[in-house]
Amino acid sequence: MHEKCGVVGVSLEDRDAARPLYYSLYALQHRGQESAGIVTHDGFQQHSHVEMGLVGDAFQQGDLEDLNGSQGIGHVRYPTAGSVNASCAQPFSVSFKSGSLGLSHNGNLVNADEVGDQLADLGHAFTSDGDTEVIAHDLARNLLEEDLVRAVKRTMSRIHGSYSLTIMHDDTVLGVRDPEGNRPLCIGELEDGYVLASESAAIDTLDGELIRDVRPGELVVLHADGTGYDTYQLVQPENTAHCFFEHVYFARPDSVIDDELVYEVRRDLGRALWDESGIDSDVVMPVPDSGRAFASGYAEAANEDDDADGVEFAEGLMKNRYVGRTFIMPTQDERERAVRLKLNPIKSTVEGKTVTLIDDSIVRGTTSNQLVQLLYDAGAEEVHVRIGAPPIVAPCYMGIDMASREELIAADQSVADIRDEIGADSLAYLSIDSVAGALSKSKADLCLGCVTGEYPYDIDGEAKDREVDRPAIGTAASADD
Ligand code: SF4
Numbered sequence: 001m002h003e004k005c006g007v008v009g010v011s012l013e014d015r016d017a018a019r020p021l022y023y024s025l026y027a028l029q030h031r032g033q034e035s036a037g038i039v040t041h042d043g044f045q046q047h048s049h050v051e052m053g054l055v056g057d058a059f060q061q062g063d064l065e066d067l068n069g070s071q072g073i074g075h076v077r078y079p080t081a082g083s084v085n086a087s088c089a090q091p092f093s094v095s096f097k098s099g100s101l102g103l104s105h106n107g108n109l110v111n112a113d114e115v116g117d118q119l120a121d122l123g124h125a126f127t128s129d130g131d132t133e134v135i136a137h138d139l140a141r142n143l144l145e146e147d148l149v150r151a152v153k154r155t156m157s158r159i160h161g162s163y164s165l166t167i168m169h170d171d172t173v174l175g176v177r178d179p180e181g182n183r184p185l186c187i188g189e190l191e192d193g194y195v196l197a198s199e200s201a202a203i204d205t206l207d208g209e210l211i212r213d214v215r216p217g218e219l220v221v222l223h224a225d226g227t228g229y230d231t232y233q234l235v236q237p238e239n240t241a242h243c244f245f246e247h248v249y250f251a252r253p254d255s256v257i258d259d260e261l262v263y264e265v266r267r268d269l270g271r272a273l274w275d276e277s278g279i280d281s282d283v284v285m286p287v288p289d290s291g292r293a294f295a296s297g298y299a300e301a302a303n304e305d306d307d308a309d310g311v312e313f314a315e316g317l318m319k320n321r322y323v324g325r326t327f328i329m330p331t332q333d334e335r336e337r338a339v340r341l342k343l344n345p346i347k348s349t350v351e352g353k354t355v356t357l358i359d360d361s362i363v364r365g366t367t368s369n370q371l372v373q374l375l376y377d378a379g380a381e382e383v384h385v386r387i388g389a390p391p392i393v394a395p396c397y398m399g400i401d402m403a404s405r406e407e408l409i410a411a412d413q414s415v416a417d418i419r420d421e422i423g424a425d426s427l428a429y430l431s432i433d434s435v436a437g438a439l440s441k442s443k444a445d446l447c448l449g450c451v452t453g454e455y456p457y458d459i460d461g462e463a464k465d466r467e468v469d470r471p472a473i474g475t476a477a478s479a480d481d
Pocket of ligand 1: 242243245395396397398399400448449450451
């Protein structure tokens with residue numbers, strides 16, 4: 001599974017924005033590794049540098065020096081909609097009659113084709129097949145007729161799906177979160193300005209203070225002189241649809257999302273896992289690094305439980321950090337061996353022991369099967385697997401690169417079948433109710449599409465979990481609608 005993107009925007013009083021944006025993109029690198037980019041504005045014109053590759057490779061010293069201006073936006077991308085090439089790398093820039101626009105998008109529209117087709121009929125020429133360009137053109141068109149706030153509102157009334165955006169209109173930086181708040185976006189204060197970012201870890205990196213999350217349906221406009229910001233609640237949602245997987249898997253553990261520290265949520269999920277399906281064993285160990293916080297919460301709850309025997313928390317699997325995404329695995333057989341390159345058990349921690357292995361998810365099941373086998377090979381007597389999220393039964397259409405239904409092991413198999421397939425002595429997942437409890441949210445305010453098969457958006461061929469319809473495109477909506 002891969003997160004699609006990370007976005008950032010800054011407006012400073014009297015200092016170039018390029019370097020703070022660059023540091024922020026480093027802090028958000030886990031959200032996208034295919035391309036990185038920054039667009040700034042110096043009050044007269046836009047400057048842009050967008051490259052394929054990691055942040056550290058995409059920018060050289062001279063590139064940052066050429067990005068003049070105290071306002072700017074940035075983006076890291078892992079593509080799920082649009083091609084894997086430079087034309088879809090972001091921020092996306094467009095110049096039009098009344099100025100310049102830059103756009104960074106995290107999420108995925110489910111009606112981009114409809115809006116794009118209508119704009120193409122109206123004469124807009126697209127240079128990519130990405131949904132971000134559709135938003136940029138729609139906004140550019142609306143800005144010909146409306147002021148900034150009303151233009152954003154009109155675009156929001158036409159696009160349907162998941163989006164957290166940082167936008168630059170000339171030298172004004174904006175942040176927008178979709179009415180369901182599916183992907184995160186927060187605002188922070190710096191000594192000499194303000195910052196919008198996908199995760200608060202980026203604000204920490206700049207020595208800033210997290211102010212709060214941008215609210216679902218809210219537009220935040222940073223003052224171009226870096227001294228403040230205005231906010232507009234453009235859409236008042238009845239219910240939100242926060243992606244629970246941000247907390248379980250994607251976000252950095254040191255980020256605060258929707259008022260919850262991700263690390264603590266993961267520990268609480270681990271504690272709930274013990275309450276629901278704890279099993280006495282000699283050792284509890286995480287799959288590194290994804291299972292660590294869950295396993296620590298699980299072990300803590302186990303050791304507080306008077307009815308349990310107590311358990312040792314141990315790092316029994318060591319990770320080779322130098323096996324990266326570029327590792328070449330030409331055959332399926334070699335792909336299946338890859339786990340042995342990435343993880344190695346510490347034999348003395350495992351040998352002759354009953355082991356509980358904790359992770360955050362099982363997608364295809366291949367890795368889990370190999371990990372269980374590794375532990376048996378290292379001498380484990382029993383291997384029990386506990387997963388800090390419900391089974392993934394359906395794909396994601398909101399910007400997470402997840403497997404298709406055919407590839408998802410839980411799409412058509414019971415927990416008992418999966419246990420047999422991965423070769424564990426026992427297997428348990430966390431319930432949806434416990435996930436909602438750990439996030440302190442009602443299930444009605446979460447997106448649970450990938451674990452229920454019912455979505456909070458109107459997606460072709462899929463069931464909905466609420467009364468929701470995509471907007472009718474082609475009936476020119478007005479900002480007052
Ligand atoms: S379907 Fe799953 S991964 Fe996608 S947004 Fe919803 S909860 Fe997140």
